[in-house]
Amino acid sequence: MNLLFVAPRASRKRAVAIETRRALDDGHRVVLVAEAGANREGWDLDPRVEVEWIGANAIFAPEARSTALLARKLPLGLLRRAGRGPLRGLADKAARRWRRTVVAPIDRRRQIATEAMREAHRLDRVRARLRATEPDWLVLSEPAAVELAVDFVPDLLAARPGTRTTYAYEPAGGGDDDR
Amino acid sequence: MSGGRHLAVVTPWYPDAQRPYRGSFVQAMVEAVAPGLDGVDVYHVDGWAVTRAPERLRRVRELQKTLLPRSLAPAPAVAGATLYRLPAVIERSRDHALHARRHAEWLGVALGGKPIEADVIHAHVPMLGGYAALEHCRPGTKVYLTEHSSFLPEVLDQPDARALYDEILDRCAGLFVVGEPLHRLIGEVFPHHAGKLAYIANPIDFASRRERSPERLRRWLSVAGLIERKRIDYLLRAFADCRAEDPALTLTLAGEGELRRSLEALSAELGVEEAVSFIGAVDPAAIPALMADHDLLVHTSRHETFGVVVVEALAAGTPVLVTRSGGSDQVLAGIEDDAGQLVDVACDPAVFAGAYRSLRDRYPHKVDLDAARDHLRAKYSFAAVAAHHHRIWFGDHK
Numbered sequence: 001m002n003l004l005f006v007a008p009r010a011s012r013k014r015a016v017a018i019e020t021r022r023a024l025d026d027g028h029r030v031v032l033v034a035e036a037g038a039n040r041e042g043w044d045l046d047p048r049v050e051v052e053w054i055g056a057n058a059i060f061a062p063e064a065r066s067t068a069l070l071a072r073k074l075p076l077g078l079l080r081r082a083g084r085g086p087l088r089g090l091a092d093k094a095a096r097r098w099r100r101t102v103v104a105p106i107d108r109r110r111q112i113a114t115e116a117m118r119e120a121h122r123l124d125r126v127r128a129r130l131r132a133t134e135p136d137w138l139v140l141s142e143p144a145a146v147e148l149a150v151d152f153v154p155d156l157l158a159a160r161p162g163t164r165t166t167y168a169y170e171p172a173g174g175g176d177d178d179r
Numbered sequence: 180m181s182g183g184r185h186l187a188v189v190t191p192w193y194p195d196a197q198r199p200y201r202g203s204f205v206q207a208m209v210e211a212v213a214p215g216l217d218g219v220d221v222y223h224v225d226g227w228a229v230t231r232a233p234e235r236l237r238r239v240r241e242l243q244k245t246l247l248p249r250s251l252a253p254a255p256a257v258a259g260a261t262l263y264r265l266p267a268v269i270e271r272s273r274d275h276a277l278h279a280r281r282h283a284e285w286l287g288v289a290l291g292g293k294p295i296e297a298d299v300i301h302a303h304v305p306m307l308g309g310y311a312a313l314e315h316c317r318p319g320t321k322v323y324l325t326e327h328s329s330f331l332p333e334v335l336d337q338p339d340a341r342a343l344y345d346e347i348l349d350r351c352a353g354l355f356v357v358g359e360p361l362h363r364l365i366g367e368v369f370p371h372h373a374g375k376l377a378y379i380a381n382p383i384d385f386a387s388r389r390e391r392s393p394e395r396l397r398r399w400l401s402v403a404g405l406i407e408r409k410r411i412d413y414l415l416r417a418f419a420d421c422r423a424e425d426p427a428l429t430l431t432l433a434g435e436g437e438l439r440r441s442l443e444a445l446s447a448e449l450g451v452e453e454a455v456s457f458i459g460a461v462d463p464a465a466i467p468a469l470m471a472d473h474d475l476l477v478h479t480s481r482h483e484t485f486g487v488v489v490v491e492a493l494a495a496g497t498p499v500l501v502t503r504s505g506g507s508d509q510v511l512a513g514i515e516d517d518a519g520q521l522v523d524v525a526c527d528p529a530v531f532a533g534a535y536r537s538l539r540d541r542y543p544h545k546v547d548l549d550a551a552r553d554h555l556r557a558k559y560s561f562a563a564v565a566a567h568h569h570r571i572w573f574g575d576h577k
Contacts, residue, residue, distance in 0.1 A: 015197035140246070143227035146268060150238040153246070166250045167266050168196065 003169065004135035007034035008054060008122045009144035013043055016141050019169035021046045028137070033129045035122075052129050056121045061113035063106075071102055123151050130156065137164040184217045184573060187297035188260075191282065191307040192327075193223040194463075195264065203463045204327070204357075204381040204487065205303050206257055211382040211561040212568045213258035220261050220297065222289075224282045224311055227266040236270050243268045247288050265289045275306055275333070275340035283311040290315055299572045304328055305347045305354065306340065313350050321352035323571060325379060326361050329408075329484050335368050348372040353571065355379035357485035360505035379571075381487055382564035385556045387467050388496040392548055393474035396498065396539050398429050400473035402466065402488045403480060405436030405457075410479040410502075412438075412445055416528035417479075419449040421535050429454045431473060433461045470495035475538075478502060479531060481524055486510035490559050493518055493551050500538055502531075510555070518551035 003023050007016050020030045024046055032045070036053040045051065075098055083091035126148065138156070140146050146167075156163060188209055192202025202223075213219050229239050247265060256262035267285035269278055294317040301323045302308035309324040316322050324347070334340045348354060353375050356362045366373055399418065403409040411432065422428040432442075432455065439457060446455040461469055466488075470476065476492035476499045483506035490510055492499050498519035501507045508521060515521050522534040538546075557563060569575040 012197045015195065018196040143229050143266070143268065146227065146243060146246070146266070147229050147235070147239055149246075150235070150242050153242060157245070165246055166252065168264065170196075170252070170254050170264065 001028045001137045001164075002133060002135045003028050003030045003137045003139060004129065004133050005030065005032045005034070005139045005141050005169075006126055006145040006148065007032065007141050008056070008126070008148050009142060010035040010037050010043075011144065012142045013037075015168065017044045017046075019139070019141070020049045023169045024048050031129060031133045031135070033126050052125060054122050054125050056118035059114065059118050059121055061110050061117055063110060067106065071106055075102075119148075122148055127152055134160075135163065136160075137166070139169055140165065140167055183298055184215070185296070185298045186212065186216050186219045186572070187295045187300045187312070188219060188221045188302070189224065189286070189295070189300060189308040189312040190221065190303040191224055191226060192303065193221065193225075193262070193264075195223070195225070200460060200463055202303070207382045207384070207561075208301075208325075208564070208568075209260050210257040211565040213260055214565065215569060217298075218261070219258070220263065220295075221256055222286060222295070222308075222311075223262060223264045224267050224286050224308065225264060226278060226282065226307070227268050228271045229268045231270045231272070239268055243285070244288055247285060248291055251289050263289070275337055276343045279306045279310040279340070279343055282307045283314040286311040286315055295320075299323070301325065301568070301572070305351070306334055306344060309347050309351065310343065313347060321572070322350070323353045323355065324351050325355045325357065326365065327357055327484060328361075329482065331361060331364060335364070341368070345369060345372075348375060351375065353377060355571075357381050358483065358506040359509045360482065361484050379567060380559045380564050381485055381490075382561045383487070383490045383494050383555075383559045384467065385494045385552075385560045387471075388494065388552070389471035392496060392543060393498070394543075396475040396500075396535075396542055397425070397427050398431070398472075398474040399477045400431045400433065400469065400475065400492075400497075401477050401479075402433045402461070402469070402491075403478060404434045405432070405438045405442055407438065408481050409434075409436075410481055411442050413526075413528050413531065414477060414479040415442065415445050415449060415451070415455065417531035417535070418455070418477075419451045420528060420532040422451055422454060426454075429456070430477075431456045431458060431469075433458050433469060435460045466491055467495045470497045473497060475500055475519070477531075477535075478504070478507065480504040480507075483507060489518075490555050493548065493555055494559075496548055496552065498538070498542065498546055498548060500531075500535055511551075514551045514554050516545065517547040517554075519546065 005016055005020060020032060023030050031050045033052045035057060036055055076095060079091045079095040140149055190205045193205050194203050209219055209221060230236055251263055254262045265285060267282050269281040295315050299321055300312045300316050302312035303325050305324045305326055312322050348369055355377055365376055401414060405411055418430045446452045470492050476497055478488060478501040480502060483504040486507035489499050489501055489507050500520050502522050502524045511518050511521060520534050520538040522531055
């Protein structure tokens with residue numbers, strides 16, 4: 001069978017590594033769409049797995065240069081310089097307040113924008129792989145895969161209702177010593 | 180699935196490919212009790228945390244209602260049991276009552292509205308497995324529960340969760356705990372259910388043991404997560420203290436956790452990094468061999484609900500030096516001196532180091548590992564624990 005594993009946050013790397021290897025050993029073709037993580041650490045994948053690294057964690061919402069200059073560098077730089085002298089206490093307090101009231105809301109907005117860009121990127125990559133692979137078995141191997149699936153699984157099942165969907169590749173040996 | 184001795188086990192914890200150690204005691208219980216039963220079905224209801232954003236959550240839940248029934252496939256498990264894994268998607272929350280209700284809800288979705296077909300149900304963790312089992316058992320089916328949760332005090336601190344726990348206790352046929360700390364806590368909070376509360380043991384494999392007892396207690400072994408509650412920093416300081424007298428001492432730390440890096444740094448700071456091995460998490464099946472390859476099990480935990488590793492060590496024929504963490508003292512009650520030594524939970528590592536010296540000085544002549552092992556086997560072996568369960572469920576007298 002044609003198996004597509006989806007692991008957009010790579011939160012269950014060990015399980016994915018074990019299950020993909022088991023599926024390959026059972027004679028299936030295995031494709032994995034997954035977040036790579038920092039330096040792809042923690043992945044111990046069989047080289048026969050066809051991997052599509054999502055790379056969403058490398059995406060960040062851009063920040064305007066004017067915002068970076070006027071909201072971060074200039075005011076915080078000035079306060080840091082003022083803090084070297086006798087006004088240290090006052091300058092530190094002002095810097096904390098600036099970070100709390102000005103910088104933190106900017107960071108929050110940027111984080112939301114970043115997450116939206118990453119989610120769209122994840123979805124694009126998974127949809128592209130779905131088109132290319134046309135799996136007959138879809139493994140949603142972590143909670144984030146189920147979350148992402150709301151945007152593509154209903155269409156997939158409408159188009160190909162026979163597609164098998166599971167949360168793991170576990171046709172045998174569940175929980176026993178052969179795991 | 181009909182018949183007089185068909186068992187269903189409902190549990191939030193069971194080993195899987197991601198976490199092969201989580202709930203290994205539930206797997207051991209299944210393996211122990213299965214012989215003599217008509218069949219065992221294990222429902223592993225695994226909490227999967229998802230978004231709290233209302234609209235997104237609604238869509239996730241809607242999809243899961245489609246996916247879960249079509250994804251549920253039986254898998255063969257230990258001792259001929261059948262395993263069903265069902266992820267319970269739960270919005271991120273610290274509300275324990277919500278988690279209980281979600282576990283029950285998703286088990287119901289997986290069952291397609293039908294009850295669990297079993298003559299007896301034994302559920303692990305009353306708030307999660309227990310409530311789910313009670314909501315989906317056949318009328319008249321007895322549901323027994325075992326509590327293992329070290330986080331139970333946090334659960335009972337929440338009024339809704341405490342009320343639900345009370346209801347669960349009211350509806351169940353019996354609640355079992357594996358150690359004195361949980362027995363005391365539940366007995367204090369729910370004195371009106373004291374009649375349903377009893378002890379039950381986690382089964383331990385006594386099939387193999389080392390050929391010879393250790394000659395000297397030089398190769399220390401800790402099998403514990405590298406987390407604050409286990410106090411591995413305290414252990415490292417005590418070890419460094421003892422090693423200053425005897426450079427031949429070594430310490431193996433089996434287990435993983437968030438403190439690994441800081442503990443590695445501490446062992447370097449204490450100058451014992453060459454004598455300390457961090458070997459990471461170990462497969463439960465490899466524990467007896469690991470125990471047999473060391474001279475002394477050391478355990479410095481502040482609080483334990485049960486002393487699994489203490490029993491495992493003695494089953495393998497390895498003496499123990501452990502803190503009075505609740506579970507360990509109960510396990511060793513009456514055999515403290517035969518098994519090794521118990522130590523009070525103290526802040527000063529010199530206390531643990533002093534206990535080591537005391538044990539070292541009386542070992543092996545004033546320790547009787549065979550007697551300790553026989554005592555524990557009578558309580559914790561697979562056969563003993565299975566007989567206890569069968570007696571509870573079916574009134575067996577064998």
